[in-house]
Amino acid sequence: MTMLNTQYKRLLLSGTVLLLLTACVPTTPQWDAQFGQSVRLSQQQQIIDPTAGGDAPVNGIDGASGREAIVRYRSSFKEPAPASSAFTIGVSR
Numbered sequence: 669m670t671m672l673n674t675q676y677k678r679l680l681l682s683g684t685v686l687l688l689l690t691a692c693v694p695t696t697p698q699w700d701a702q703f704g705q706s707v708r709l710s711q712q713q714q715i716i717d718p719t720a721g722g723d724a725p726v727n728g729i730d731g732a733s734g735r736e737a738i739v740r741y742r743s744s745f746k747e748p749a750p751a752s753s754a755f756t757i758g759v760s761r
Contacts (some may be wrong), residue, residue, distance in 0.1 A: 713720070729737075
């Protein structure tokens with residue numbers, strides 16, 4: 669029984685050490701290297717063609733669908749969403 673107990677202690681200790689070592693691994697250098705890249709790209713595109721877009725109408729949605737989307741959006745603020753129970757978290761409807 670003592671041998672089994674020490675094996676569990678070693679396993680628990682090694683797991684804890686590995687878990688603590690993962691906290692030392694830097695994870696953000698890849699993200700930090702690209703921070704702000706989308707803003708710089710947008711600025712460069714605006715410098716290349718400052719009149720892009722202009723007053724041209726937006727294509728892709730007709731008037732009736734757009735009106736219905738706006739009506740649903742505005743009514744979402746009038747009628748609050750029903751409160752869900754804590755027992756339904758992660759359960760689809």
